[in-house]
Amino acid sequence: MIVAVLSGFVLALLAPSLYRLSPRWAGCVFSLFPAALALYFLSHMEGVVAGEAVRVTYPWVPAMGLELSFNLDGLGLLFALAITVVGTLIITYAGSYLHGHPSLPRFYLFILMFMASMLGVVLSDNLIALFVFWELTSITSYFLIGFEHDKDTARAAALQALLVTGTGGLALMAGVLLMGQIGGSFEISALASDNAALHGHHLYPLVLALVFAGAFTKSAQVPFHFWLPSAMEAPTPVSAYLHSATMVKAGVYLLARFSPVLGGSDIWLYVVTGFGAATMLVSAYQALYQTDLKKILAYSTVSVLGTLTMLIGLGNKLAIQAAMVFLMAHVLYKAALFLVAGSIDHETGTRDVRQLGGLRKTMPIICAGAAIGALSMAGLPPFFGFVGKEALYEALTHDNMLVTVVGVLTSMLLFAVAWLAGIRPFSGEETHTPKHPHDPPWTMWLGPVFLGCLSVLFGLMPALPEKLLSAAAGSVLGKEVHMHLALWHGFNPLLVLSLVTFALGVLVYLNVDRLQKVTEFALPAVRRGPSHWYALWLRFLNWSAAGQTRVLQNGYLRLYLGTIMTVTAVLAWYTVLAQADVGVIEFNWGDIGIHEWVLGVVTLVASIATVRAQTFLRAVMALGVVGYSVALFFVLYGAPDLAMTQFLIETLSLILFVFVFYYMPPFKRFSTRGVILRHVAIGTAVGALFTLLVLVATSVQWHPTISTYFSQNSYLMGQGRNIVNVILVDFRGFDTLGEITVLAVAGIGVYSLIRLRLGKGGGS
Amino acid sequence: MNSLILRTASRFLLILLFQFSIFLLLRGHNDPGGGFVGGLVLAAALTLYAIAYDVRSMRRFLPCRAQTIIAWGLLAAALSGVWSMFKGQPFMTGQWAHVYILGLDLHLGTPLLFDIGVYLTVVGVVLIVIMSLAEEVEEDD
Incomplete structure (x- = not known):
């Protein structure tokens, strides 16, 4: 399994050279790699579903008792499959989407490296390894968001994402170290089987706060959610992959993975559920008044992340099951919708929903993919999104009234959002767009269509993914789970709730223009949200750093x-x-x-x-x-x-x-x-x-x-x-090595200061 | 500087001091000397030559740029330490061997390679600093 994780890094490093061999086929060839990994993980399906987690351990730093251990259980397998399957489609897609882009080799380098890091996150059983991979995803994400690095906005968005997730990462590091110290082991499986020491310790709330800071920033929970919509500056394949299907789910993954270790307490219940509920409602509403197709999708992604967080916070059997089903449904439809948005952007030259319309005639295949995605997102039968929403409602109605109301309101808003993003650009009259649209090459519609087919297939036959999802829920709950998914549950209160949601959703969609006007009126107040605080904080940091430098590094x-x-x-x-x-x-x-x-x-x-x-x-x-x-x-x-x-x-x-x-x-x-x-x-x-x-x-x-x-x-x-x-x-050779390195740095420093002085037109 | 005596002398001195610097480098393990001093001697000799003629004439003696010399020096020093890791010993464990060439019994080890690395780094650093400073002076003259 270590080969499966680390080979991605090797391929990533070789990618730019391989690309030069055959720029034309590079995308397709690289996409074979995640496809092969997906098959590898599928081959473990039977064993994992039967409850036999695959565990491998390699000595890493034996002197410190650190081991590189990987654990493939239900939860890990679900994520690993999402990462590799979506990865295959994304890399195929990106080859055409970024065709002819001068930095395409670098794109492959980062996206493959990201994929390997993400696999590392979801398969590591060791806390330290998990943290290292976690940070690697932040760093590769930074490079991918800032891919168009000659654009100011892209650079700012990349930096914002890095600062927000990086700060969370630092908190997580502290949390992970504390967990290891208190719990006596850095293996998650060991901590999960014996979590009494952690729960009883007086630092338990601190550990929770630190872990939450890591998970909430990564998964863009309110009030840290602002970086995700900004990150839409990234090329669309990146948004589809990192910012909907995989990386932003790392926070949710972390909460799910740690819930046997840290969960079950009152603080966990209220904090995780509270943040999740706030996030799902606020961002579903924010999605509604966006005009950029990708930002609409980004906010709706944040909303779903909130839903997943809330479900994990509730932590009972029904909630965890619902989280797994909902997660899978979301991966299937949201990645598809992002790819559709990318194709629209690529073909028409705009992502502004106000300018788009009637595309069904010019882009029929993309339209089909979009329609399935949108209907699944809206939670309509017979798509898998419906199954997900039913599971969600079942979990919420069994809990309490408040979360049910939040859930229904969010679903209602998302219903309207789905219509806005997936149906409206294709319906109505054709509009004038900067470019004349037509269906893109097969590499660019394969993704949405394939994911759409899965949405329909799993919707019609929910028994297919049932075992995998049961195994995933089982590894979160720490016991065997057998869930039964069905498209048709008969006439029951849940169906009524669904129908109410649809009716309300239609109502919201019809009044969306009026809603936008109201929001525009209140927008200055909205702008003064977390992203404003972020900007203020950044300005303060720069100011204080400049002040310190002036005092300490005065140049005399x-x-x-x-x-x-x-x-x-x-x-x-x-x-x-x-x-x-x-x-x-x-x-x-x-x-x-x-x-x-x-x-x-x-x-x-x-x-x-x-x-x-x-x-x-x-x-x-x-x-x-x-x-x-x-x-x-x-x-x-x-x-x-x-x-x-x-x-x-x-x-x-x-x-x-x-x-x-x-x-x-x-x-x-x-x-x-x-x-x-x-x-x-x-x-x-x-x-x-x-x-x-x-x-x-x-x-x-x-x-x-x-x-x-x-x-x-x-x-x-x-x-x-x-x-x-x-x-x-010899005796102090290591010191000497350090000294000559310093010497070399000093020499090159003198050279650069004298020869490369600004205003002298560079060195000779 | 335009001095015939210095120019003539520096040409001979350069050869002599170069040999002396190698001598210092090789004897360093058993007698006073070593890579650091050897490197300084060679750098001083080259600097003398640069003063007698000019930096461009001195540069002819260098096989590559000073930066590259530094890089090779650091690489040699680092590699001498890695050697032992292939044998499962900690980084920078000295490895020694007797090598018989032309009837001579040479006692060679990784510390010598390390010292060569120090030698090259020192030569490179001194030259890069001197050349950076001196070339500007010459350009302005």
Whole structure:
């Protein structure tokens, strides 16, 4: 199974190169991959339905006890099939939709990578792995929404989606870590079978809040729902795949997956149900007054996500069953409708519903796909959407009055929305559109038609998906479930409720123009919704970041150095004065030889000359003398390696300084008396500190020195007699690797700063 | 700079110092020296040549751009560490072997490859900094 998940990443990386081999057939060839995966998952169907989850484990970071474990149970299988089947259709579709787009290879790269990450999310049993894949879906989604990266709106929408879902992702990470710490395991299956520790812990509400933040942002629940309609800037195949069928359902998946672990409490019930109910109603209404076909669909998707969240929040057997049926119905009709919207956009050049009409004559095949999708969405028999809605009503009426009312109102609004998005563009008189429409190539109608056929087939024969859905509900509830779906339940209250919904829906649809006018009147108030807060928050963050940068990164080297040295001096002096015993210093002036005196005096004089120099060149020469004197000290104390390096570094930095002078303004003294005194104070404090530290360090021996170890083992283990070198390349080789990397970065940084300066017209 | 003595001297010095830098690099494991110092010596020699002539003449001695030298250096250092991972040992475990070439018993190991990486990186970094600064000066002259 690890192959099934990870091969997607490999193919994704190869995709751009493969694309160049045959741009014409690339889409079809790539779509064979999810098709093959779908067959692979289907082959596991029988076992999973019989209740035998497929579980595989691979060691990942054994030192930390982390395992890469995958678990294919009913819920995972349902999602995996949705991801791979819809993925097949989407990739086929995208080949034609984005035909000739210069960035098409990159599109395949991201969409395949996204698919693999999404499979990772729904199959991982390990919390950490799940989180990693979860974040990967956010990142690939960012790239896919911003696919048309030369458009401002696309970039803004991509960033918004990334910030909202990314913030949720961070919360989820904290939640996941807490869950693992408290529950004692990072395996979801282990946590689900023993959740008493989690439920009893005083941090349980915090864990819930963090997990909810992750799930609600991902699945666009009110008040975080605004990013999803904005994300419609993405190319339509992306919207169909990520923003209706798969990624936005990841939050719902997470709630379903965690409900055996965290669910069952009162907080869970009220929070999840409450957010879900609010989302379904608010966004169903918002869908109604959109004019962009894709935004209508986006808001209706948010509404369905709300419904699913509410059902999972209710958490009883009927609700979970209904959630699974509703989810499958939604995948089938919404992906189809999105693909239809994309085809309309592609063929007519507009997505504005006010400009569209009469397309049934020019695009008959697309019209058929759209009609099935819309009727299924409206919940009319004999489509699978009807079965889904019946299951929903059954669950809600068994619960309480309030959720039933919310459910009926939402279904009524969605009925009108379905008509608006799926029927109206095709009915009525033909309108004038920017392009002359006709049916697109087969690759672009295959998706809607195939999904439409499934909607009809499952609607007429609900027994077909019954077992899979039972298994999915079973893995959420943690016990065996046998549900019986039927198109015709006989005359019962549910049917009456459905009929009422239809009647109300027709009423809403007929008055949709009046509703839009009312809403337009109230629109300023609506605009001040969450997306306005988002914009304000973003502006505040940018403002505070800019302020901090201005204070901390002021661009004056002397202030940076001053800050670093002052902090060092204050902290170290505090420790020295508070803890160190200065009395231990053994120092005898008589030990200093005459040659050392000479060298010391030379160093001192040169230092003073550096500070008092009146030109840059003199200052640097004097500094060079200081450096060479230090090198001589190294020679005196038997450190040839250090001395050699010091000599060379001094020489090279002297040359470097000479070149740098070229860029410098003439030497002038600007420092006031106060500044000079401040610098003297800092310099004295740091100098005295290091003198003291060296004296203490040479006098006291708290631990056996490590040099003994090095000198004993340098030849035995490092196979070298030069201890300094063996330390550099072997004992502390990892440090050296880091240092030369820093060196390389610094070198390239200097190069870029000088050669690629703005206004110089780029480098040579 | 236009000095005949410096120009003549720097040509010979370049050859000598190049050999010396290789010498330092190879002896480093047992005697004072090593990749860092060796790299500095070569970079200093090339810098001297660039001062005597100009940066463009010095550039002829480089097989590729300085950035590329840095990249090769980092790659060599990183690869020397990966070697041991194929044998199931932790990253950067030293691997040693005796190699007999032309009757010589050479004691070679991954730390040497690592040191070569350090050598190349240091040469590349010093040259990239010096060249960036010096070329601008020359262009303006």
